[in-house]
Amino acid sequence: MNETTKPDAVAQMRDWWRTEIIEMKPGVIRFRGYAIEDLIGQVTFPQMIWLMLRGELPAPAQAKLLDAALMSGVDHGPQAPSIAIARMAATCGVGLNNAMASAVNVLGDVHGGAGEQAVLLYDDVQSRIDAGADARAATEAGLADFVAQHGKIIPGFGHRFHPVDPRSPRLLALVDAAAAAGVVSGKYARIAREIESVLLAQKGKGIPMNIDGATAVIYAELGFPAPLARGLFCLSRSVGILAHAWEQTQQGGRNKGPIPRQYVPTYDGPAPRPVPSQ
Amino acid sequence: MNETTKPDAVAQMRDWWRTEIIEMKPGVIRFRGYAIEDLIGQVTFPQMIWLMLRGELPAPAQAKLLDAALMSGVDHGPQAPSIAIARMAATCGVGLNNAMASAVNVLGDVHGGAGEQAVLLYDDVQSRIDAGADARAATEAGLADFVAQHGKIIPGFGHRFHPVDPRSPRLLALVDAAAAAGVVSGKYARIAREIESVLLAQKGKGIPMNIDGATAVIYAELGFPAPLARGLFCLSRSVGILAHAWEQTQQGGRNKGPIPRQYVPTYDGPAPRPVPSQ
């Protein structure tokens, strides 16, 4: 708590906010060592996302897979809380940035976390394979452990709405092509399919891979740590959030509630009663 | 951009975050000069709110009026976007703090700004009275100017749901009692009632004062600047937001959408079409 000026006070301040991402000097902006004026026109938006998060530029084929994962998850309609919130916010007299914030904010463990959890599940199965288990046994053990710890909802598999998620087979086909070309190993695609197979055997009906399961395959194949699966989903879904907030802005409306005003919510609490004297 | 240590570097840092609200030293916390250990047990939560925002403690009768404004606006049901958002967020796997943030965030110009705008309208009418206009003429001129600048929705008056807002007469009665006791002037209550009267004469039907109009009277009588009418509403509505987020947490549910899942939103866009080759 010594408030005397110490010789290193400025150095302490600068270090408090130290970063390996961006270097700033007057007239100079470098990302991970690359001058911004060199990056512009050379490097695509998905490549830039990779550079910012990973520290190095991806190979073009890696960037293409990342691109597919990002573009495929932008939106799943106004039934999703995030999209509904964006639309409601857009009628409340706040900016698009605010509508986006309220919406991205709810991409939590349940709404936006399945991709992250799926990567962790895949990693767990892979570590069992690395330790010598065969794929089937490793998958069964990984699933059993997951259910014991987290309950019966398997992240990345099954959908309340779609019997088959039309996005998953296409994304997996891209992974297969990339694996065939040596861009990725393909081992996470195999694990995800093994999980589908085990779930089918255990439940007697298909619990097919959904968008979270399929993008998690891509993120895991590309070497992203699990928490970034959520982060990347937030970037992706931000596009749908923005598009719906903007569409609602153009449709107009003020204080859009979740249901039209004539459908008053059911009240289930105590009957009318007087306030007791204090 | 001189990065040499300057004698005043620490002073600059400390001044960058200077405040008149709170003084911190090890073992010492003072708000506006009052030691926290002296305030605790002596000063109520509404009095503390006043102290934090205004710099001095209120008289008890002033604090009582502020208390009434705060307690009266806590909630208006799940049809309000803020409350619906809190409930939806609570099913997405985020904390109560996050659910509160997404919800408070949408208390923007349309959803949470009416109180602030009403204070500005009252101030405008009052300044016309101060300049010599009689109350009726000042109110008519103030309303006409407001409509010309902002459109026909008068902040603080009328309600899509309630023909009469049951909160307003009670709050105004408290203001009247405070005015009779010399706690406040009562001039903003007069202006608000004059606005009701002018709107009735102009529209041929009642556009009665709503909760925003009534709490704006209290905030204006108590001398709060207009933007704090919104800030205080945010504090007040945070209570309902928290209560609904908590009730939803206890009800359970995952990814609660705005309508039950079987009611798929209408799609109004282009018919199915193939992706053109790029």
Added chain:
Amino acid sequence: MNETTKPDAVAQMRDWWRTEIIEMKPGVIRFRGYAIEDLIGQVTFPQMIWLMLRGELPAPAQAKLLDAALMSGVDHGPQAPSIAIARMAATCGVGLNNAMASAVNVLGDVHGGAGEQAVLLYDDVQSRIDAGADARAATEAGLADFVAQHGKIIPGFGHRFHPVDPRSPRLLALVDAAAAAGVVSGKYARIAREIESVLLAQKGKGIPMNIDGATAVIYAELGFPAPLARGLFCLSRSVGILAHAWEQTQQGGRNKGPIPRQYVPTYDGPAPRPVPSQ
């Protein structure tokens, strides 16, 4: 997915948003059965907070304890991330509601969750006492379990800044008085003091109860479930957040960064390098 009108479609919609908190009809607003016009002027803001969260009105002495917990935690200065964020947001061209949202949002497990965790810790110790352990043994076992599961930071005890937190003794004195008057049991105050005593014995130096530990005693004594300790802290800290956002608004500034502009953060990443051709 049957989209035909079913006789119960409206009932389903209404039930989707059912609540026990608020009943709305045109001209009618009741909270937990109490008409708002009866509550206004009779019930204080802290009493209303209790009613909203608990379903019944508190006794006045209970409300007084809640009030003290709420007023004591409003602010801990701009070194806290929540307060700093509020001030920075206020310079970015967003509303006070938005500044409050960005700030309340970060009252997460680390910044705002200590009260919730402390209630859980107290409950655990109490359940050991209920099972027959003496207070010392129950406390030692509870602490040992907590450290094993969550690490060595004990929620509600110790402070990086204050050797003694001036708020805690005052809040505990209020709890003692309420216990003496039969308002609360006092058992959570005993547990919290036992924790202090055990920590002192184990560490050889005081790790005194801080604001989170002391307010957690109050919330636990009053019967609030642990997650509401965080929720109530969010309400309380929202006051300081608003006050600092407002003070910053009046001070002015544009895009206030964390440190003055002349102190450029340290860059630790790769040295300048050319972008490889793609």
Added chain:
Amino acid sequence: MNETTKPDAVAQMRDWWRTEIIEMKPGVIRFRGYAIEDLIGQVTFPQMIWLMLRGELPAPAQAKLLDAALMSGVDHGPQAPSIAIARMAATCGVGLNNAMASAVNVLGDVHGGAGEQAVLLYDDVQSRIDAGADARAATEAGLADFVAQHGKIIPGFGHRFHPVDPRSPRLLALVDAAAAAGVVSGKYARIAREIESVLLAQKGKGIPMNIDGATAVIYAELGFPAPLARGLFCLSRSVGILAHAWEQTQQGGRNKGPIPRQYVPTYDGPAPRPVPSQ
């Protein structure tokens, strides 16, 4: 308020959330008429952003310009409030989605709105040219009007830190190339350069185009409405926000304040004083 089931209740519900963006049926997801399985692998992330916001797919050369605008604005270092907030939030025990939300939320009129305002300024100058003014006169008149209405800070021009913003010339070079190829008109690039020229003449020193001014040229050339300039900036900056939140997560820390804990903010308020008796 008629709560009887009406034949159209379900239709009303579905229409309440109608959209032209996404069509959902079990097993079917179409965006603007395109099946998602056809889009995946065919359409890049920037093309998808365009489709979501504009309703039609862009030509590849249009998408390339959009891509450059998006990748160039991802980050400007921890001195920016948005980035600092993301880093602070990451130490508070919240998810990456929450850290992103608190940060994106502050991209308001001052911090994130310059691009939007620049598009409006360019449009205003262009409308004067369309009405017959020459470029110089239109620009001078547009600037004069802007300053009269909004003050002397011209959105998109000048920088507190960079004498020349290294991003702008590169982005304008891409616009020039696109104009030469007939992809865009180039008229907004001309206006932006005319603004630079007028400002230089008026101020006697360069107030060069910054990143907001340059990306606004691209967005205007591509036909995006002004509010989407802000929305697109939010998407772009979300990348830097995520990257810094993630870097901070890896660096660790708890409750990171804006300055190291030893630099206590200056307190400027009242001297210590006793609480008056109530």
